[in-house]
Amino acid sequence: MSSRLDFLSPFTLETQVVKPGRKVYVVKPEDLRNVFSKMIEVLGDSSFYVSTIIGTDLKDEGRIRLDYYVVVLPEEETVVFRTFIPRDNPTVDSLIDLIPGVLPGECETHDLLGVVFKGNPFLKRGFFVPSDVVEQGKYPLRKDSGV
Amino acid sequence: MSVSKIIEVPLALELPVGPQHPALHEPVLLKAYADGEEIVKVEINTGYNHRGIEKLCEKNSFYRDIFIVARVCGICNLVHADCYVRAVEQILGMEISNRAKYLRVLAMELERLHSHMLINAVMAENIGFENLFMNIMLDREKIMKAKEILTGNRVLSDYVMVGGVRRDIDDVKKEKIRDILLKTEERIKYYKKVFEEDPTILKRLVDVGKVSTRDAVIHSLVGPVARASGVKIDSRASDKYDAYSEIPFNVITRTEGDSWARMMVRWDEALESVKIALHVLDHLPSDANPVPDEKKLPRKIPAGEAYTRVEAQRGELTYYVMSDGKSPNPYRVKIRTPSFNNIISTGFMYVGYTIADLPVILTSLDPCISCMERVTVVDVIKNVSYKLPFKELGKGV
Numbered sequence: 126m127s128s129r130l131d132f133l134s135p136f137t138l139e140t141q142v143v144k145p146g147r148k149v150y151v152v153k154p155e156d157l158r159n160v161f162s163k164m165i166e167v168l169g170d171s172s173f174y175v176s177t178i179i180g181t182d183l184k185d186e187g188r189i190r191l192d193y194y195v196v197v198l199p200e201e202e203t204v205v206f207r208t209f210i211p212r213d214n215p216t217v218d219s220l221i222d223l224i225p226g227v228l229p230g231e232c233e234t235h236d237l238l239g240v241v242f243k244g245n246p247f248l249k250r251g252f253f254v255p256s257d258v259v260e261q262g263k264y265p266l267r268k269d270s271g272v
Numbered sequence: 273m274s275v276s277k278i279i280e281v282p283l284a285l286e287l288p289v290g291p292q293h294p295a296l297h298e299p300v301l302l303k304a305y306a307d308g309e310e311i312v313k314v315e316i317n318t319g320y321n322h323r324g325i326e327k328l329c330e331k332n333s334f335y336r337d338i339f340i341v342a343r344v345c346g347i348c349n350l351v352h353a354d355c356y357v358r359a360v361e362q363i364l365g366m367e368i369s370n371r372a373k374y375l376r377v378l379a380m381e382l383e384r385l386h387s388h389m390l391i392n393a394v395m396a397e398n399i400g401f402e403n404l405f406m407n408i409m410l411d412r413e414k415i416m417k418a419k420e421i422l423t424g425n426r427v428l429s430d431y432v433m434v435g436g437v438r439r440d441i442d443d444v445k446k447e448k449i450r451d452i453l454l455k456t457e458e459r460i461k462y463y464k465k466v467f468e469e470d471p472t473i474l475k476r477l478v479d480v481g482k483v484s485t486r487d488a489v490i491h492s493l494v495g496p497v498a499r500a501s502g503v504k505i506d507s508r509a510s511d512k513y514d515a516y517s518e519i520p521f522n523v524i525t526r527t528e529g530d531s532w533a534r535m536m537v538r539w540d541e542a543l544e545s546v547k548i549a550l551h552v553l554d555h556l557p558s559d560a561n562p563v564p565d566e567k568k569l570p571r572k573i574p575a576g577e578a579y580t581r582v583e584a585q586r587g588e589l590t591y592y593v594m595s596d597g598k599s600p601n602p603y604r605v606k607i608r609t610p611s612f613n614n615i616i617s618t619g620f621m622y623v624g625y626t627i628a629d630l631p632v633i634l635t636s637l638d639p640c641i642s643c644m645e646r647v648t649v650v651d652v653i654k655n656v657s658y659k660l661p662f663k664e665l666g667k668g669v
Contacts, residue, residue, distance in 0.1 A: 144363065145578065170489075174490070174492040175492055177606070179592050181594065194592075198505065202510075203581065205579075237326075253322040254322065255319070255322065
């Protein structure tokens with residue numbers, strides 16, 4: 126099925142696999158919007174949904190990894206778009222105007238990990254994190270947050 | 273007579289729904305704005321009960337986490353444990369016995385059964401059918417008993433373990449569970465008929481909270497909510513985890529996309545669950561002991577990452593587990609529950625419906641309501657304004 130996504134090869138830096146057999150396309154953060162725009166253009170906007178956004182703090186590498194888990198319909202194959210952003214300036218373009226379903230994922234990743242999704246007007250602290258942790262300016266899922 | 277007071281009734285009334293209403297299953301606040309009776313906007317506020325489970329998982333070992341993730345939710349504790357455990361098994365490259373796979377399926381289907389019966393009972397209660405609520409709950413109780421016979425516990429079962437399950441089943445227990453399933457199947461058929469034919473239920477649910485197929489997909493809605501809008505998604509059918517590759521079942525979809533369709537999808541799925549459970553009892557393999565020797569499980573988890581999906585009662589539930597190979601704890605655990613998408617992304621569903629429809633729509637996704645209306649009184653003589661509930665206004669200002 127992944128051959129249906131061959132049109133994404135110009136954006137793909139490398140491919141990896143997350144067990145069990147989920148194909149990962151590593152892309153540049155600045156290409157992320159283009160990747161999803163192309164997906165909508167070629168496949169149509171109701172032929173896939175963003176299941177979840179997973180942010181991981183790779184402290185030793187000085188980077189934050191963002192994984193967009195996308196379920197392609199009708200086969201329901203899960204593919205992953207992976208990108209890396211600097212830990213000291215974790216900013217990436219929001220997809221909310223293209224895909225409304227990224228709302229919970231972007232808001233959560235912002236609140237727990239401090240990633241700024243440029244263009245998302247709904248980002249706020251305290252979306253999940255308790256107010257006392259917010260007041261301390263901590264992002265709990267950062268490895269050095271001390272939470 | 274000169275005018276001394278002007279009463280400004282705001283165009284949009286603010287109605288806080290939740291977060292601590294006793295019938296609300298999810299601790300969220302839905303701040304609804306209504307123009308007269310019509311809802312014009314809904315804001316969804318979360319964070320009242322965030323327990324930091326993902327962080328907790330990073331601070332505990334892979335094996336302790338099995339019991340932590342099972343406590344994410346009481347209703348669907350088994351599916352959480354199953355999804356997490358399968359991710360760990362993927363990282364370990366471990367294959368489990370067929371008997372254990374079948375038993376996991378049996379346990380998860382019993383859980384789906386009681387969960388679907390519970391939410392349909394809550395819907396009956398919320399639209400005023402308390403007797404129906406109690407009857408459904410009485411029959412749900414039998415399924416809880418079946419779950420207890422299988423796993424040893426009614427609610428938090430802690431049944432799934434890396435390498436298999438924690439209890440085997442004998443012929444006596446099999447017969448008891450079969451008996452309960454057959455009796456409950458008849459009751460479910462009856463309740464389904466009530467939901468299909470009762471004019472009051474139809475009037476309250478049909479055409480309320482309609483979601484198109486496109487809206488369901490682009491807003492990442494999952495589970496019965498998406499299937500009731502014609503989106504044929506089901507992790508059991510697509511990922512074929514555990515023993516689902518060997519068990520025949522139908523993915524239930526409907527095209528109406530309204531609150532009634534969501535409840536009917538649940539009744540039909542409950543009947544499918546009975547069939548699956550009976551199939552498991554009839555075809556339970558005896559290839560190996562399904563209960564692993566926990567002392568012999570690997571202590572060191574190699575580096576790796578796995579992303580597993582399970583079709584929980586409310587929809588696709590996903591787990592991402594990452595091991596760095598150095599620490600006894602996972603480096604990252606990410607849980608995405610179905611309610612996360614189905615509650616937070618569904619503010620658009622309420623717009624255009626009336627205040628009375630709000631609890632129906634909310635319950636068709638899972639939760640409940642409390643509300644309060646206010647007006648602003650402007651005292652032009654004293655030059656002050658203040659807010660007043662309608663109840664006080666009714667007494668005369």
